[in-house]
Amino acid sequence: xxxxxxxxxxxxxxxxxxxxYGSLEKRITGTPDQVAKEAYAFLLTVVPELxxxxxxxxxxxxxxxxxxxxxxVAVTPEGVVVTVPVDKLADRELVLLHLAKARIAQMLGKxxxxxxxxxxxxxxxxxxxxxxxxxxxxxxxxxxxxxxxKGEYRITTLGxxxxxxxxxxxxxxxxxxxx
Numbered sequence: 426x427x428x429x430x431x432x433x434x435x436x437x438x439x440x441x442x443x444x445x446y447g448s449l450e451k452r453i454t455g456t457p458d459q460v461a462k463e464a465y466a467f468l469l470t471v472v473p474e475l476x477x478x479x480x481x482x483x484x485x486x487x488x489x490x491x492x493x494x495x496x497x498v499a500v501t502p503e504g505v506v507v508t509v510p511v512d513k514l515a516d517r518e519l520v521l522l523h524l525a526k527a528r529i530a531q532m533l534g535k536x537x538x539x540x541x542x543x544x545x546x547x548x549x550x551x552x553x554x555x556x557x558x559x560x561x562x563x564x565x566x567x568x569x570x571x572x573x574x575k576g577e578y579r580i581t582t583l584g585x586x587x588x589x590x591x592x593x594x595x596x597x598x599x600x601x602x603x604x
Contacts, residue, residue: 446471485585487532493589497596498529505530509599518592519550520560524570524580525588543576 441454444464449471453463499508505526511519524541531539547557561578564570569584580588 444468483582483586485582485589490529490585490589491533493593494529497593498526500530500533500535504535505533507596509596511596511599513599514592514595516550516552516556517560517563518595519552520546520557521564521569521580521584521588522592522596523549524564524578525585525592528580528585540573540577540579543578546578 439454440457440460441452442460442464444451444453444467446468451464451467453460453467455463497507497509499506507522507526511522514522523546527536527541528539530536543554543557543561546561547554550557552560561570561572564584565572565578568581569587570578570580573579
């Protein structure tokens with residue numbers, strides 16, 4: 426039997442999970458979706474703090490982010506590009522945009538890294554080194570970006586959320602302006 430055939434035959438088999446928490450044990454069998462739902466429900470009853478934590482968790486869903494970026498950001502064979510004018514953005518918003526582009530490129534498999542070099546940010550934003558360094562410092566202080574190495578920065582999950590809530594609406598309104 427070829428390995429491809431063997432993999433196909435396991436797709437129809439149910440998933441079985443056993444959860445042990447202290448003296449409690451729960452065995453769940455079913456489709457992956459059913460198992461995930463039952464496991465979550467079990468954990469919510471056993472660990473009530475989990476529900477509270479789920480309300481406080483901040484995650485950026487790739488599909489939702491891609492949908493929000495529609496009409497503003499495009500994926501090309503060369504990478505992620507901005508398809509609308511950016512000249513009305515403030516310096517910090519422009520830096521955040523280019524950090525977000527690096528993260529989006531990595532999330533979509535167009536780049537191995539989600540990092541942006543400060544030299545690349547200077548070139549992309551067409552701002553001075555001092556301006557970019559100042560904005561990066563502000564973004565890091567506000568936990569919207571983080572320094573990962575010498576001259577390397579990445580947008581944080583909070584930064585992506587702020588990008589989505591504050592920068593994308595400005596870019597979308599720019600895309601509707603007729604020149």
